[in-house]
Amino acid sequence: MTTLKDVAKKAGLSITQTSRALNDHSDVSAATRERVKEIALTLQYRPNLSARKLVSGRSGLVGLVVPRTKDLASDGLFIEVVSGLSTEFSLRDMQFVLHVTQPEEPIIPVYKRLVGNGAIDGFVLIDPREDDRRAAFLSKAKVPFVVHGRIGPNPKHAYFDIDNEKIFRGITRHLSALGHRRIVLLNGIEDRTYAEARSCGYRHALVDSRIDPSEAIIRSGAMTESFGLISTVDLFSGPEPRPTAIICGSVRIAKGVYQALNALGLSIPRDVSVFAHDDHIAQIQTEAFYPALSVTDAPMRDSWKPLAACLEGAISGAPLSELQVVGPYRTILRQSTAAPCQ
Template sequence: MNLKQLSQLLGLSQTTISRALNGYPEVNEETRQRVLRVAKETGYRPNLAAQRLATGKAGSIGLIMPIAADHSSDIHFAEFQSGLAEEALRQDFHLVIMPAHPREEEQAIRWLVASGSVDGYYLAYMRERDPRITMAKTLPVPFVVHGRSLGLEPDYPYLDVDNEAAFNDATSLLLRLGHRHFGLLNGPEDLDFAMRRRHGVVAALAGAGLTLAASHTRHSVMTDEFGFRGMAELLRQPEPPTAVLCASTVLALGAVRAINQAGLKLGKDISLIAHDDVLPLLKPENFSIPLTTTRSSLRAAGNRIAQRLICQIGGQEPQPPLHELWKADLVIRASTGPAPR
C-alpha cells in the first residue's frame, strides 16, 4: 500500500493524509483517526526517505553511549534505552547511538548534531555543573536531560526522580524502626543522583541528631561485585551498621550475599533498603528475603523522554513541561525490621 493507493481508498488528497499522519493541527480529529485506522488496517507505512526530504527532518533521536576499556556495562542504561526505543518505534523514529569515550562526550554530541543524523537527543549521567548542558543550549536541536546537575540554574529541560526525597524517606523509615548505625552503598560519587541520595540520607540523620560516617559510606559503579565488597567492608567496621541503604538492587544483590556469608539474618540482624529501577531480571520481591525499596521505573523514564523529544521535534501542542520530577514509591517488604537489641 503506497500513499497514492491510500489516497484513492480514503477519497482524500495525499497532502491531507500526510498531514493527518504527521499530526498537523489543521486536520480535524475525526479525519485524523479515520486515516490512522485505515493506515493500520492496510499496513501502510510512510516512505521515510521522502518524508525526511520534504520536512528536512532526520526522523531520529540520538544518544551517546559512554564506552572505554575500563568502563563497565550498565544494566540500568540498557533498561532506560529499552523504554526510549519502545516510544521511538511507536512513533516511527529511529535511534542513533554513538559510542564515545566518557571524556569525549561533548565532542561526540557536537559531531552527532553536525552530521544532521538526529533531530534531538538526550543527556544522562549528570555531574555537578555539567558542562554538557551549557554546550547543549548552543546547539540547534532539542535536548532533554535525564537527571539534573547540582550547581546549575534549572533553566534546561529535564526529567528526574526525586532522589533526595526517596533516600530521606527510606532513612526516616529505618530511624522509626530504632536504627542508629547506618551504612550507604552508593553510586559513583561524581554523579548527581548519588550526591542527591547521600544528601537525603544525611538530612534525615541530622534531624535525629546523627551523622553518616565516611567510614560507613562506599561509592562505586553499581554492580553485584562492588555491592559485595562494600558490604563486607562495612561489616568489618568496629561498629558495623544495623541499617544499610543501597543505590541499586544490583548493589543490593552483592550486599545480601555478604550479609549471608557473615551469618547475619536480613531483616533481623541488619536491615536493608535498595533503590529499585524495576529491572525485569532482578525483582526485589524475588530475593530470598524480599527487599524494601524506593521504587521508580527507568523504562518509563526512557519512554517519557522519547515522548518529550519527539513532541519538541514536531512542534506539537501542547509542548511538554520544562521540568518533571517524579516521586519514588517506598515499598516495604521483609528486609527491614526493628533495630537489634
C-alpha cells in the first residue's frame, strides 16, 4: 500500500508539501502540484481514510438506519432509497453505511452507538414523523443530518423535500375549478410529515374554493392498492352523498381506486374523477391506466442527488440556507379528470 511518504520520496519533496500539493493548497507551485499529482496517480496512491479521519475528525462515512418491518420487502421504496443513496454517496467518495434494525429494536440507541465512536459523519433520515425523535437526538448530539422531507413548520435542519402542501393544494383547486365539491383525499399514514402537509394543502384549497372545511373527506392509510380499494368501496356504499372526485396519495392507491370503481360499475371520469401523485415508486405506468391517470409528477429518484449534496454540505458546515432544497414537480392532465356529471 503506497503512502504519502512514498509519493514524497519519489517527488523529492517533504511529506508536508506533498500533502498540500494533493489537497490543492495555496503555497505550492502549479508545476509541483501537477508533478505530485502525476506521481500519485502512477503510484496508485490512495489516502488512508483512517489516518485522515484521525486528524481531520471526518471519516467519510454516512449512515442510514432503517427499521426492519414486514412491508420493507413489499414496496419498492427501500430499494429505491438504498440504491439511490448508495450510488450518490459513492460518487462523492463517501462510504454509505446501512443499518437495518431488528423488528422491535428501539432506534435511538442504534444512533447513539453509531455516533458514539465517531465513526459516522452524518445521517440521512427518511420517513420523518411530525415529532421525530431521531432528529431531536441528532440535533442535540450535534451530528449533521439531512431529512427527506421536513419536520415542523420552520425547520432548522437540512432537508430535501417536495412542496407537498402546494402540490395537493393545486390538485384540489384544479378539481374544484372543474366544479367538484365533494372531493376525497386518500392520504398517507397519519403522523408522517408529508401526509400532514398534503392534507393541509387540501384543506386550504377547500377554503380558497369556498367549500366548507367540514366537508373535507380524508382517509389515512398505507400506500397500497388495498387501501385504495377498501376506502373507495366504503365511501360509495354509505348513505352519505357520494364523492365526485378522489385524490390519491400515490399511484398504487389509485390502482386500487380504479379496481373498486370498476367493480362498483362507476365510470372514470364521468361518475368520478381520479387524480394521483406519482413518485414513480410503484412500477406502474400511469399511461397504462384506463382511462389514463392525471397526476402530479415528481420522481422520488430525483431526491437522492440533492439529499447527498445537502448532507455533504451539512457535514462541511455550509450555511443552512444552502441546505434546504425543495424539488420541482409537473402536473400532467390526462383522461381521468373531468367536470362532474350533472
